[in-house]
Every structure is written in structure tokens, then in C-alpha cells.
Amino acid sequence: MKKLFWILLPTLIFAQRKDTQVKINALTAPIGIANFGIEHAFTNNITVQADALISPWKSFADNHLQIYMGFLEGRYYFSSAMNKFYVGPNIGLGFYDIQKWNYWNTNKYQRGVAFVAGATVGYQFQINEHWGIDAFIGGGHSEGNYKGYRKDVPERYDSAQIFNKSGEWLIYRGGVMLTYKFKRKNK
Numbered sequence: 001m002k003k004l005f006w007i008l009l010p011t012l013i014f015a016q017r018k019d020t021q022v023k024i025n026a027l028t029a030p031i032g033i034a035n036f037g038i039e040h041a042f043t044n045n046i047t048v049q050a051d052a053l054i055s056p057w058k059s060f061a062d063n064h065l066q067i068y069m070g071f072l073e074g075r076y077y078f079s080s081a082m083n084k085f086y087v088g089p090n091i092g093l094g095f096y097d098i099q100k101w102n103y104w105n106t107n108k109y110q111r112g113v114a115f116v117a118g119a120t121v122g123y124q125f126q127i128n129e130h131w132g133i134d135a136f137i138g139g140g141h142s143e144g145n146y147k148g149y150r151k152d153v154p155e156r157y158d159s160a161q162i163f164n165k166s167g168e169w170l171i172y173r174g175g176v177m178l179t180y181k182f183k184r185k186n187k
Contacts, residue, residue, distance in 0.1 A: 025177050047077065054067070054069075120136050132181060135176045139171035139173070
């Protein structure tokens with residue numbers, strides 16, 4: 001319950017302002033992967049978004065797919081905050097227990113931590129006063145520290161003493177967020 005409180009506290013604080021929106025990824029939700037966030041405008045063109053991605057699947061199509069990631073992203077909107085085309089840098093941290101794509105259909109999986117830094121491009125539009133759509137894609141450089149294990153026996157398959165290290169350029173975020181913009185009532 002404490003963790004939920006600390007996750008929801010920023011949402012409750014920022015939701016008191018009319019220039020804040022909460023969002024959920026409509027593409028990942030149907031397959032049981034939660035990707036949700038909160039975006040807050042600081043100027044007419046600059047916002048900051050914090051979001052999380054949670055894939056609780058210990059096994060998905062017989063592959064490990066357990067991921068917990070958090071991102072912080074700055075956004076510059078060319079029109080106005082939370083409206084139309086934007087670009088921005090992002091950083092993230094993630095913990096995972098997955099089978100990398102090149103290990104699918106094997107008995108090997110990886111467990112570790114990833115640090116990511118890159119950029120996002122996207123487009124937002126309003127459906128009505130409160131609801132909107134945010135389509136985006138982002139990528140950059142990922143630095144991973146992981147241990148490789150076998151599914152069939154509880155031992156490592158890699159020869160690293162502590163962690164394997166892996167660095168890749170890749171697309172690591174994307175989707176279509178359903179957004180809800182808070183509107184403060186006039187007093």
C-alpha cells in the first residue's frame with residue numbers, strides 16, 4: 001500500500017492544475033502490459049512527463065517477459081503544450097527478467113538492469129475538452145548489466161564473473177496513449 005501511495009502522490013499533486021494530464025497506453029493495455037504516465041506543462045511549449053511500463057509476465061508465449069521501467073522526459077511542443085507535434089529527450093531505468101529477441105526458442109534468459117537515454121517524437125491532439133490521443137515513438141542508447149541463466153537448470157550460461165554488459169542503440173518506447181486532461185473549476 002505504501003508503494004501505491006508514493007506512485008499516486010505526484011498524480012494527485014499535479015492533477016490540481018489544469019495543465020496536467022494522465023495517460024495510459026492503449027496499445028499495450030490489451031496484452032496486460034501497463035504503460036501509464038503523467039504530463040505537466042511548465043510553459044506554453046515545454047512539458048515534463050514521468051511514466052512507467054510494467055510487464056508482469058513471468059512467461060509470455062513461453063518466453064520470459066518481466067519488465068519494470070520508469071522514464072522521465074522533457075518535451076518541446078512546436079504549437080502549444082500538449083498540442084500537436086513535439087520532440088524531447090528522455091532517460092530511463094529498468095529492471096528485467098526477459099529473453100532477448102535473439103534468444104527466443106532457446107532455454108536461455110537474461111535478468112538485469114538497463115539504463116536508457118534518447119529522444120522521443122510524437123503528436124498529440126484533443127478529442128474533446130478532457131480526452132485526447134498521444135502517439136509517440138522513442139529510442140536511443142541502452143546500457144544493460146545482466147546475468148544469463150538457463151531455464152532447465154538453475155545455473156548461469158554466461159562466463160562473466162559478476163555481470164555481462166551490453167550496449168545497444170534501439171527503439172525502446174512507443175505507443176498510443178489515451179490522455180485525460182484535468183480542468184480546474186473556476187472559484
